[in-house]
Amino acid sequence: MKKLAGILICSLMLASVAMLNAQVRTITGKVTDASTGEELAGVNVLLKGTSIGVNTNLDGQYSININKADAILVFSFIGMEKQEIAVKNQSVIDVQMHSDVxxxxxxxxxxxxxxxxxxxxxxxxxxxxxxxxxxxxxxxxxxxxxxxxxTEDYEGLPENAFMEATKNPLSTFSIDVDAASYANIRRFINYGQTPPPDAVRIEEMINYFNYEYNQPKGNDPFSINTEVSQAPWNDKHQLVHIGLQGKIIPTDKLPASNLVFLIDVSGSMSGQNKLPLLKSGLKLLVDQMRAEDKVSIVVYAGAAGCVLPATSGNEKDKIMGALQKLQAGGSTAGGAGINLAYQIAKDNFVKDGNNRIILSTDGDFNVGASSNEAMENLIEAKRKEGVFLTVLGFGMGNYKDSKMEILADKGNGNYAYIDNMQEAKKVLVNEFGGTLFTIAKDVKIQVEFNPANVTAYRLIGYENRKLQAEDFNNDKKDAGELGSGHSVTALYEIIPKGVDSYFKPIDDLKYQQEKPKSSEKQYGDELLTVKFRYKAPDGDTSKLIVKTVDNESVSIARTSDNFRWSAAVATYGMILKGSDYLEKGDYPMVLDLAKSARGKDENGYRIEFINMVESGRLMSKN
Incomplete structure (x- = not known):
């Protein structure tokens, strides 16, 4: 009997220990890069053998609940070596991750x-x-x-060539505030790859960065800034820097939003840098929502459905809970999803507000009733009704860059590529107003060059944004949009009058009438005239702003940080594209220009660029 009682007591003690061990514990910690010491956001922390997992936040911190005595945590992050750590009796586990070589x-x-x-x-x-x-x-x-x-897809366009100022004095294009190309290029380089030349859109690289332009004065939503100096890659040529700065509107003054998150949950979105990153990024956006804002969530895979009806921005837990439940699987009926999203946006339309669909996808629309053309026509029609479309791209391997850029253009919205949580924060927090709130639409630029001082010119980048000269005054012609606080920068390379350049487009014509001498004298001190047209977000008639630029060039050393930084980024873009117009640009030149123009760099974007160029320089030697 005593022996039986002893066995019973031991059994109870073992059961108690097992129950104690099964109690839920919270493990916290920070994940950093072993080589730099920087916090890693978006690291996947998984309880091995279960589906329980979390991602590190923007400070690299995590908190996970476990209920296993023999728990093992698995830390994984793209480009880093996976680590498995036994929890044992620890409550704080800090991890340093190493690059996977x-x-x-x-x-x-x-x-x-x-x-x-x-x-x-x-x-x-x-x-x-x-x-x-x-x-x-x-x-x-x-x-x-x-x-x-x-199967990544990029649109291939030839670089802009030099145009003769006498025969083609006008250069006309739509602005572009997208920055997807830069983030995508960074992804390639961080993985030790050369970006495809067609993935390099130099204007998007330049416009990824903020510039210290003056805020607009008066009623116009723009200020115009210009500088002229030497082209660093060809000292016989000039480089003209044109900067357009949008007015900053405080968040509490922004109109109410009616946002529809249109989320691709097809099987192609299962990767860690796709749907999981997408959900974490959109949670950052939800944090910015106000009580007067509304959020709906539509998902699509083999079919489309609404998983969250219009919900006030102050019900953040409800919105985030709906996001957290999303899982990837199935084919990709993108057309059905877009139709449903527009219907919900229409049902909750806010007059004089910000009515916008935010499409988050890898762009792999492979199943659906709508053709690409029909989808684009739908987006154009809804744009005219006041519902705009912003596109956020994710992932790699089957990324459809060209398709997503077209959709954003048709929808009067921005296009961004998000490869990590830092980029999500940049797009959805730091640039919240510019990404989502349009202050001017159909913004066009037309530059007229004075043949008295310019032999030829070429626009650097904007190859898919060029317009016909007559489109500038045509208010029915669609063009780019500018958001609150956004800036737009454009660069022109100029062959000055009298310079014998290898790139001179054509010889002087035998039968062409020369420009009257009186006209040359009248405008001889002018290099060019910049004209901007824009409409109010709800307007149909454009307004015109004109600025004249004198033929006054300064040395690069005397230019602003704005000029030298844009020149550095443009040179790097030309290197990556293998540009035919790059006479002597190289990595040391890019680094010298960039380091001299880093400026305040409060968010660290410029030092990241410098480090990326350094990495590219080292790889190019191998």
């Missing part, structure tokens, strides 16, 4: 249907899709093997 021997990317090999990697690896991590950092393949070949 176990990369294979060949990079395969796709541009216009053709494979392009990296020009600088000694080793090679294959870009493919994996259920947990989309770049194959942890698997070796035989030489030449391609698994799930990269």
């Amino acid at each position: 176990n990369q294979l021997s060949e990079v395969v990317v796709t541009s216009r249907g053709k494979s392009l090999k990296s020009m600088f990697t000694k080793k090679s690896y294959v870009v493919h899709e994996d259920a947990e991590m989309e770049v194959a950092f942890n698997h070796h393949y035989p030489q030449g093997t391609i698994t799930n070949q990269n």
